[in-house]
Amino acid sequence: MGLGVVCCRGALGQPAEQAVYVGVETSAESGLSRASFFSASGARLGQAPLDFRAHGMAGHGRRLAVFPRRPGDRFALVDTETLEILSIVTAPADRHFFGHGAFTRDGRYLLVTENDLETLQGGIGVYETTGAFRRIGQIALPGPGPHEIARQPDRDIFHVALGGLETHPAYGRTPLNLHDFRSQIVMLDFARGDLTPLGYWPGTEGISLRHLAMDDQRRLYIGGQIKSRDRAMGEAVLWLVEGDRVQKLDPEAALGGYVSSVAAHGGRAVVSSKETGVALCLDGPRAIGVRRMEGAGAVALGPGLSAASGFTLLDLNGRRIETLPRHEFDNHGMAVG
């Protein structure tokens, strides 16, 4: 038995149905989150209570890593079958996490975005997951404020949204370099150890690129946030990268200068915006569906799964599920299983 409290609908360690989606629900009273698991039929299977406010997640096999909202310094590893919290991993003293991570394709390594508190530059913490879970190193990034890291579906090429904003927990969440920050995407070939910045694209001035996902056609969808309205040009905060081609997308459905999350699966992606309550389905540059829900945040796509949550409602394959009492669905969710 690990650290966590297990709360299953079925017997301990044997949920009655297989989980297909995990979301984050955060308590109004405590500000602490739970990783909540749902079946394809929308049944609540159980939850793993956390001692921090959670943000993004990464999964491989039965393992789910739940990362803290920045500037959290602990993340949890959860067994998605028993919903047991296997361990809580603490950041090195001079670092904190940025809310996201990704497993390598074989699940052997977990890469986690971090802030170096001395230099305020970004980094990736590298953890080995076989045997005793342990940190084996870190990769320095060419700028501050990394946020989401996503792996290509078929190989260990990762893309990191390097948001560009310097922050330090002593100053809350306030960016310290808003006047001149630049944001870009960095590509990491993990096997080779090559790090390739994709450069500063025109039109990203004043925008922090935060969330991204790649579909099976290797199309990379990137969402940003306008952080400096003085410097931003227009409201568009969505980019698409196909090979060497970079497109700025300006869909009809307004995103309000803010993309809450991005998910992709197969040949589709979904992006959401809490600002406008929009969840937008994309096939490359083409918008193929849109819906609105109050506080649209987490979105997820998977085999036979389409999910989007707002503040208090989760829409999972068309079924509407209310949040736990006095909780709200937080920014991210993901397909599991």
Next chain:
Amino acid sequence: MSRKHLIVAACLSALTAGPLAAESRLDTADAALLQQGLITTADDFVLPGYRDYAEAATEMTEALDAYCSGTGPIAPVHAAFEDSFLAWQRISIIQIGPVMAEEGPMRLQLWPDPKGFARRAVQMAVRAQDRGLLAEGGLQGRSIALVNLTALEDLLYHDLAPGTYECDLAGAIGAYQADLAGSFVAAWTPGAAFRAEYDTAIDGNARYASVDDLIRELLAGAVVHADRLRKFKIQRGLGQAPGEAHPERTEAVDSGLGLASIQAGFRALADLYKLPYGFFDMTTELSGTSEYHMLGKTAGSIADALALEPRSLVEIVAEDGAMAAELRSFGELTLYHETYLKTGLPQSIGLTTGFTSADGD
């Protein structure tokens, strides 16, 4: 049907469902009542608060002009800095609207500053002797470390000499603050674009689609204010128990305004709560908890007690005696404010605030 088709179908099935409008959890009459309370709060608390800050900052700029040109003494500069600093401590409880734009409130005061960014920014500017920073509007878009009250305090209380670059830089920072405060006054004045959005928080309003949104922001700002009082203004220097005190970690060490800052913080809480026909007063019309009344009285009593204290915060912390213990207990009392603001009040009027996932990342 292929797997790909299934995925597309699943994606579309969820995404083409009917729209869910962002609407208030309050009924129309209750929402209107609270909106009126918020308008009164804007007129009688927010706007006077920003006006005080703007006036004090303008006086500081004028006093600095005189001092730096060798035609005036330093005392009026320090007096105007004190007025500006304390006016900001009071109105910083409001974290709605233009103050939250761009880098937010740290444009006004970057503190705590454990990495010493403000001092470093000042030193870099002085070394560079960049005249461009001194021109009108020259500090617009510059690092927040350079333009805020912590940087200004660093200049004003370290042997500032007339006719120097340092003196002119202090004048430029003062002018930046006066301009910023003036822009807040303009934005909160009835009829201004922001104020119009604030006054009409209903569906169709691009900024505030419901009065709930406005209330969430107001309460979240007050929570941050209470939290800063406890964690930063009190506990950072005093520690949580005797023997943990660090005078050098207190706020505004150079100007000696640390205790007055705590006092202003409690006074702001008290005055915001007890504003007649203001937001908190109106919540009782909806059967909201009347806890604010007692919390306001307590906060006011603390402010009164601190006003009588002759010692500076640095002296109190260095001594680490009875007054230090009392200050720690005052800090703990802010937890009651946080509970009331996060959950007690919202739940009593049917809102879900406290934590709100709206503050995304």
